[in-house]
Amino acid sequence: MTKAGLPQGERGLQRRLKRDFLKKTHDFLAVCEPGFERLLADELTELFPEGEFPITTGGVSFSAPLPSMAKVNLKSRIAVRLLLRIAQCKVHSYPELFDRAKRLPWELYLGLKPACRLKISATSSRLHHTDNIAHTLKAAIAARLGSCGEGEIEIVGRVFQDTLTLSLNTSGAPLYQRGYRVLQATAPLRETTAAALLRLAGAPKIPVIFDPCCGSGTFLLEAADLVTGWPGRFRDFAYQKMSFYRNYYDKGGDVPTPHKLQLYGSDISAEVIATAAENFRRLQPAKHCTWQLQESDARKIHPPTKEAGLVISNLPYGKRLKAQEAFYRSLAQQLSLFHNWKILLLVPKAKVKWFPTLKTLLEFDNGGIRVVALGQGLPHLADRHYNNNSAP
Ligand SMILES: C[S@@+](CC[C@H](N)C(=O)[O-])C[C@H]1O[C@@H](n2cnc3c(N)ncnc32)[C@H](O)[C@@H]1O
Incomplete structure (x- = not known):
């Protein structure tokens, strides 16, 4: 470990992933079209009979170990994307946002050479300028890990009533893009x-x-x-490009x-x-x-x-x-x-x-x-x- 508590090198990161991250239960939100939440909860219950799947508008949340992430991406027909929760905290100012974001263990999600893009929405909050929020978050990642480039991995940030929720889009392209259909007529259904x-x-x-x-x-x-x-x-999924992917398994089923x-x-x-x-x-x-x-x-x-x-x-x-x-x-x-x-x-x-x-x-x-x-x-x-x- 370095002084800042960061793992030293790729091997150190992998050790930390095994110790802290891969065995843990994580919070997820399976996002769907509004109106289909109960059908999605029904489908997820079939995939995980022991699980609990409370619904919110436009999604179903659940807690599960990481392999469930691969299973939902591969097997859900109704979810449009699967978000892995990174953090949730109150934010009232940009310096506060920077400090809180800098303390998050970004290396576990993005690796030691982070590259990502940010998709931010903000409503009913003191921080409402989405570009400034994105810029502050990137600066915080760079301050923690030395740099932060542009990349395919998508971090989704939502600020609502001064509460920031940060998630990782584990799916990448929306899941209705099944990957076999190249040809479409006009007005196709998702x-x-x-x-x-x-x-x-x-x-x-x-x-x-x-x-x-x-x-x-x-x-x-x-x-x-x-x-x-x-x-x-x-098709492929975004999580396959993440630092923790190689540790556990390939898709199948x-x-x-x-x-x-x-x-x-x-x-x-x-x-x-x-x-x-x-x-x-x-x-x-x-x-x-x-x-x-x-x-x-x-x-x-x-x-x-x-x-x-x-x-x-x-x-x-x-x-x-x-x-x-x-x-x-x-x-x-x-x-x-x-x-x-x-x-x-x-x-x-x-x-x-x-x-x-x-x-x-x-x-x-x-x-x-x-x-x-x-x-x-x-x-x-x-x-x-x-x-x-x-x-x-
Ligand atoms: C809204 S689109 C359906 C799209 C389809 N669900 C898909 O995902 O590609 C309506 C379809 O009805 C077809 N259509 C229009 N009039 C029709 C008719 N009289 N008999 C049969 N099909 C008709 C159109 O050619 C069009 O493909």
Whole structure:
């Protein structure tokens, strides 16, 4: 150790990591789209049956040893990113911020040659200038460790009511970037949103899934992936570049239970059907999952199988009201052919009235538009059975 209490050299750092850091329980926040917190808590409870997962707006917190960080990044379909808490403290002035930040053991997170970028937000606080906060934090890291360059590792700082919360983004790029899909149609749904709605609809235990406006195929691809492998298997995560990573393990894990699954997708556009087909080719679903894609008009749909399943779709939002009303009405009429099927349709809130027989399951923001998940044969989010007691 040096006088300042810093480990001397890489070997000293590794010794300290083993002694102080790797065995400890750490605090995490799994961030999700607002509205999906209970579904995420449910998913995390499946991954860690012994864990406790209290929810906050836009996330689920939990305490766990470090290997859980790798597991959540690899296996959660609903979390958008996983933050590792570094510290929380009161800050009222820049000198106070500098002093407190300088005392934090940054070397454990960033190594002895730190490089990072800072993402700061500040509300209802004396310190509110985000650039100045970021500058002070970087200066404090440099004062502790000799320098602090620009790098890919992201430190997330939030100042709220004079309390600073510092976290490390362990995921890197958002987790909806699964890493296999290069091709997208217009207005694709995020994979994390598709995963949350599929969970709400009871996947992966539904044997037949049909999306009549499938676009580039997000719902179908996510459903196929559910019975194929863990969602993070195609990508890397930020924690793999951190000083503590090499100490414990590589990513891996058991494969989800193989449920048989038949997928049907159609869309009015031949071009987006070709995109969906290419995405399927890249994903390489498991053998027990079959899929059929075709160009066709949703106003003429029929059940694709005798066996009932789930119709799930993100309907076109459209700009021309009259044409859209006519489309929604014809689709609603056609859906009456799907008696015993479960149905989940994502529609703008303003258009809910056009589907009088469907129930509201969940409301949220999707790409800046307030949308509603409407359902048939499915429980409202609040009435759903949860694995997790923390869901109010
Ligand atoms: C909001 S996008 C769905 C995007 C899709 N969820 C995805 O992630 O790529 C709506 C889709 O509906 C399709 N569409 C529009 N009118 C249609 C119709 N009459 N029949 C079938 N598909 C239609 C559009 O081509 C578009 O791909």
